[in-house]
Amino acid sequence: MGRPTHDSEVRKFLLSRGNSAGADRGFHGLMVLCALSIFAIVVLIATELILRSNLAWKAFGFRFFFQADTDSFSHLPLFWDPVNGHFSALPFIYGTLVSSLLALLMAVPLAVGVAIFLTEMCPRALRGFLAFLTELLAAIPSIIYGVWALAVLVPMMREYANPLLSKYLGWSGFFADDNPTGLGFTSAGVILAIMILPIISSLTREVMSAVPHSQREAVLALGATRWEMIRMGVLRNARIGIVGAIILGLGRELGETMAVTMVIGNTPEIHRSLLANGSSMAAVIANEYAEAVTDLHRSALTEIGLALFIVTIVVNAAARLLVWAVTRGTPARVN
Amino acid sequence: MRGFTDYAVTFLAVSATVVVIAPLMAIFAYLVYKGASSLNLDFFTQIPKAPGEVGGGMANAIVGSAVLLALASVIGVPIGIGGGIFLAEFGRGTRLANAIRFTADVLNGVPSIVMGVATYALIVSPHVSWLPFLGHFSAFAGGVALGIMMIPTITRTTEEMLLMVPHAVREAALGLGVPNWRSVLSITVKTASPGIITGCMLAFSRVAGETAPLIFTVLGNSFWSTSLNRPIAALPLQIYVFALSPYDDWHRLAWAGSLVLIVLIVLAVSLVRFVTSRGVLKGAS
Numbered sequence: 001m002g003r004p005t006h007d008s009e010v011r012k013f014l015l016s017r018g019n020s021a022g023a024d025r026g027f028h029g030l031m032v033l034c035a036l037s038i039f040a041i042v043v044l045i046a047t048e049l050i051l052r053s054n055l056a057w058k059a060f061g062f063r064f065f066f067q068a069d070t071d072s073f074s075h076l077p078l079f080w081d082p083v084n085g086h087f088s089a090l091p092f093i094y095g096t097l098v099s100s101l102l103a104l105l106m107a108v109p110l111a112v113g114v115a116i117f118l119t120e121m122c123p124r125a126l127r128g129f130l131a132f133l134t135e136l137l138a139a140i141p142s143i144i145y146g147v148w149a150l151a152v153l154v155p156m157m158r159e160y161a162n163p164l165l166s167k168y169l170g171w172s173g174f175f176a177d178d179n180p181t182g183l184g185f186t187s188a189g190v191i192l193a194i195m196i197l198p199i200i201s202s203l204t205r206e207v208m209s210a211v212p213h214s215q216r217e218a219v220l221a222l223g224a225t226r227w228e229m230i231r232m233g234v235l236r237n238a239r240i241g242i243v244g245a246i247i248l249g250l251g252r253e254l255g256e257t258m259a260v261t262m263v264i265g266n267t268p269e270i271h272r273s274l275l276a277n278g279s280s281m282a283a284v285i286a287n288e289y290a291e292a293v294t295d296l297h298r299s300a301l302t303e304i305g306l307a308l309f310i311v312t313i314v315v316n317a318a319a320r321l322l323v324w325a326v327t328r329g330t331p332a333r334v335n
Numbered sequence: 336m337r338g339f340t341d342y343a344v345t346f347l348a349v350s351a352t353v354v355v356i357a358p359l360m361a362i363f364a365y366l367v368y369k370g371a372s373s374l375n376l377d378f379f380t381q382i383p384k385a386p387g388e389v390g391g392g393m394a395n396a397i398v399g400s401a402v403l404l405a406l407a408s409v410i411g412v413p414i415g416i417g418g419g420i421f422l423a424e425f426g427r428g429t430r431l432a433n434a435i436r437f438t439a440d441v442l443n444g445v446p447s448i449v450m451g452v453a454t455y456a457l458i459v460s461p462h463v464s465w466l467p468f469l470g471h472f473s474a475f476a477g478g479v480a481l482g483i484m485m486i487p488t489i490t491r492t493t494e495e496m497l498l499m500v501p502h503a504v505r506e507a508a509l510g511l512g513v514p515n516w517r518s519v520l521s522i523t524v525k526t527a528s529p530g531i532i533t534g535c536m537l538a539f540s541r542v543a544g545e546t547a548p549l550i551f552t553v554l555g556n557s558f559w560s561t562s563l564n565r566p567i568a569a570l571p572l573q574i575y576v577f578a579l580s581p582y583d584d585w586h587r588l589a590w591a592g593s594l595v596l597i598v599l600i601v602l603a604v605s606l607v608r609f610v611t612s613r614g615v616l617k618g619a620s
Contacts, residue, residue: 020514027516028425034417035426038439038490041483045449048456113351121348130352132608137359139604141544143571144593147578148362151369194358201355225341248444255446257547258575282448282547289452290551305452309445316444320437 049306055299056087064303065089080268080284082292087300089307091268095185095278099260100253102189102274107197108246114197115204120230131205138198146262149191154263157190158182162275176273183265185274191259196249203248207241207326208234237326244322251315255308257282281308363597370594373587378595383557383573386582393592395559396573399474400543402561403553403569406478407542411485412535416524418486419493419531424519436494439487447484451548454480459552474560474567477553481545485538492534496527533610540603544596546571570596 007015056064068077068088078086114134118127158181165186166177211234219233235242265277266287281304292298377392384391418435426432456463458476463469469476500523508518524531546569549555554566555576561567570592577589 014512017512020516023517024515027519031417031421031425034414035421035432035435035490037414038418038435038442038487041486042438042442044457045445045453048453049449052452052456052460110351110355113348114355116344117348117352121345130356132605133356133359135608136601136604137355139540139600140359140362140597141546141571141600143544143546143575144362144366144597147574147589147593148365150578152361152365197355225337227341227344228337230344251444255444255448257446257448262579282446285448285452286547286550289455290554302452302456305449309449312445312449313441316441317437320440 045309049302049309053299053303053306055295056303057299059085059296060087060300063088064300065093065307077270079270082288082294082297085294085296087296089281089300089304091270092279092281092284092304093307094270095188095264095280096254096282098185098274098278099188099192099264099280100250102185103192103196103253104246104250106189106193107200107249110193111197111200111245111249112204112242114201115208116230118201119205119208120226120234131202134198134201137194138202142195142256142258145191145195146259149187149259149263153191154182154187156182157184157187162186166275173272174274176271176275178273179265179275179277181265181277183263184277185264188260188264188278188280189274191263192253192256195256195259196253199252200245200249203245203323204238204242207238207245207323210241210326211237241323241326244319244326247315247319247322251312251319254315255282255312257286261286281305366590366594366597369587369590370592373591374594378588378591382559383577383585383588386580386585389584391584391588393568393570393573393588393595395556396568396570396592397595398559398561399553399556399568400570402474402563402567403477403481403549404539404543406474406563407481407485408535408539410479410482411489411538411542415486415489415535415538416493416531418490419497420519420524422490422494423497424523436491439490442487443491446547447545448547450480450484451550451552454483454548455551468564472552472554472566473564474553475563477549477567477569478563480548480552481542484545484548485535485542488538488541489535492537493527493531496530496534497523499530500526529610533607536603537607540600540607543603544571544600546575550575 064087068079068090069086070076071078077088077090078084079088079091080086118130118134122130162179162182163177166175169175170177215233215237216229219229224232260280261283264280264283266279266283267277268279268284269277271278285301285305285308289298289301292301377390378394379392379397380394381390381392382395383393418439422432422436426435454476458469458479459472461470504526505518505523508522509515513522549569549572553569553572555572556566556568558568574589574592574596577585577592580586
């Protein structure tokens with residue numbers, strides 16, 4: 001048996017192909033580079049932020065985040081005085097925290113309620129449509145929320161909600177009636193709540209769907225009503241994931257810029273009243289960065305940006321880990 | 336009592352859904368109401384007039400946004416798809432791939448304003464000199480900022496779509512002697528291409544509405560400009576500036592611009608939904 005005298009077309013074709021190991025290695029290398037670009041982006045952002053905030057760090061140190069200089073005449077705190085070079089991140093941290101917590105308070109019950117409805121109670125025909133609508137809410141850009149809030153929400157708060165709040169809850173000290181503009185922490189909280197609702201709700205839905213049906217069936221078999229089945233069979237198992245979803249919503253709203261800038265009032269002060277004007281970390285960067293004249297001003301703003309970067313990374317990482325733990329596998333893709 | 340609690344919870348859940356859907360309906364209705372009346376041919380063909388003058392449009396902002404998004408896609412789509420190919424084809428199960436996937440998800444959550452600050456420091460700041468045409472506000476900076484934002488999203492969606500391609504397709508190609516690189520590109524990626532394009536559209540529509548990173552990278556422009564080396568107008572940025580201004584006519588333009596933006600995004604999201612619900616892998620089935 002020797003080699004056939006005449007090579008077939010297929011054999012000729014296969015023998016003529018060279019070794020593709022070189023091209024394969026090159027391709028592999030190119031793909032690795034593309035993937036590593038993600039690390040490169042994070043490193044690049046972190047380096048630039050750290051380098052540019054060095055000036056403010058040298059000037060104020062750690063005090064920047066929890067202390068402010070005081071005016072020698074009036075003994076009032078000088079939170080943010082670009083003209084004289086006094087900078088402190090306190091009012092912005094306060095504003096970010098207050099508006100975010102308000103938004104969470106309003107959004108979480110609603111989001112979990114929507115998730116429960118869509119997962120357990122909704123007729124199948126309606127489910128896709130309503131899920132699509134909530135997804136649409138998530139896709140609306142922040143600027144459009146801001147424009148709508150400025151034109152519709154703020155007047156509504158000014159005419160109806162704020163007077164009622166300060167009249168009936170003013171005794172608590174948290175709802176003073178000295179802000180007639182309708183802007184402030186509460187308006188920012190409301191628009192933030194509207195913005196994070198779809199995220200929390202869709203993640204909660206995903207986490208609730210990941211609970212195996214056997215759990216539901218077991219609780220029902222023991223004679224539970226539908227709410228008891230949801231509470232004991234689904235929510236109890238999905239608890240961790242729901243917490244993760246909430247933290248993810250928090251992470252998203254901490255960095256929310258445009259809608260907050262337009263309704264929070266942009267006043268770098270700390271007031272106890274929730275109806276007062278304030279500012280947030282992202283809002284002050286958006287407002288002042290393009291016009292900052294001194295290097296120290298820009299550096300202080302960059303330091304606030306660095307703090308925002310670190311905080312959102314930590315919060316998002318924690319949330320992803322929690323959601324991973326429940327859905328077990330590649331984490332959900334959230335817009 | 337238990338039955339009553341059940342009914343009460345059902346009522347609460349339904350009302351929660353209504354309360355959630357209501358703002359969405361309100362926003363849409365209000366936008367259409369305010370924007371539709373000011374939407375005319377002028378809007379798409381003229382640049383904004385001086386404040387106080389009636390008329391004008393946002394044509395330069397629409398063109399500017401198109402330029403920015405084109406640049407962002409040129410940067411974001413190839414690198415993003417490459418990263419997704421690595422995660423799905425070469426790195427499946429490795430620790431590096433897990434780390435990259437996690438980092439991409441975390442990067443997705445970084446606020447866009449932070450991206451803008453980093454881009455400013457890297458490209459726009461007057462002290463920058465690692466390339467000759469840097470050091471000022473430009474469309475290039477905005478495109479880079481938006482492109483960097485697209486990369487993690489496209490990476491993750493590409494990976495998910497590639498993971499859905501059945502192994503039989505890859506094995507068939509390799510069994511025929513197709514080189515690995517050719518098999519990945521021409522066969523696996525092509526099979527998953529509807530899904531990959533969908534993912535790119537998703538990233539595109541998310542980035543199209545971003546304003547914060549543009550405020551101090553492209554700065555905005557009231558005139559016609561498509562130069563990458565100069566400040567350029569962008570639709571979301573123009574809407575922001577006009578909405579905060581005290582001029583009624585500019586408010587009108589802001590509403591019209593918001594309507595255009597939201598229509599584009601709704602179209603993109605609906606298209607994405609339509610493609611993914613119909614089944615992504617028409618080629619493989």
